[in-house]
Amino acid sequence: MLTESFEERLKWIDPNHYERHSEQIIVKEAQEDGKATIFCEVSNDVIKMNFESQKRIKYLKQQKVADTVLFEFIDTKSVKLHIIECKSTVKADDWNNKIKLQFEGGLLNALAFMGILGLSDIRAIMFYTFYRKEEISTQSIPNPLTLKALPEKKRDDVEKRLKAKREWENDYVSILSIKNAHHQKIRLNDNREARITLNKN
Secondary structure: OOOOOHHHHHOOOOHHHEEEEOOEEEEEEOOHHHOEEEEEEEOOOEEEEOOOHHHOOOOOOOOOOOOEEEEEEOOOOEEEEEEEEEEEEEOHHHHHHHHHHHHHHHHHHHHHHHHHHOOOEEEEEEEEEEEEEEOOOOOOOOOHHHHHHOOHHHHHHHHHHHHHHHHHHHOEEEEOOEEEEEEEEEEOOOOOEEEEEEOOO
């Protein structure tokens, strides 16, 4: 069994792949589809990891990843995970086929990182979508009788969009075996910026 401390294990990680802060963390997404700057106020130790591009784990089947994962340390052994994705426009299909898969990939990469650091106590997992526009809440809900009359494939597509609408409007998301995880949707301002505060609980 390895006996290295957390600080010793952290030295195993290339410092170009993470940032460590205890006051404010700035999350930046440069790609036009999700261009954003997020100012995260923190009151305790937080490590920011970006798993995009060449930094993600290549042997995972799920190669989509969220823009950023924040590891908020409640103490030296316990963390909260804050998994962040930025989008210009969010649609139901984007939610099902992109964003949720990026959340999944971000979570899996985070778990691998935690394993290296010897961390296993996850107090909470929270997901965030920062966006300029969204089109999920405006989609209409079909009559149940009409839905039953649709061909099976079409009915499945509609039901997936309806599930996306429920998750989006009720601030939860189901990822892997985690049901109804907290999801926070935050609209960016005209400068594509937003602020959040991570509170120690």
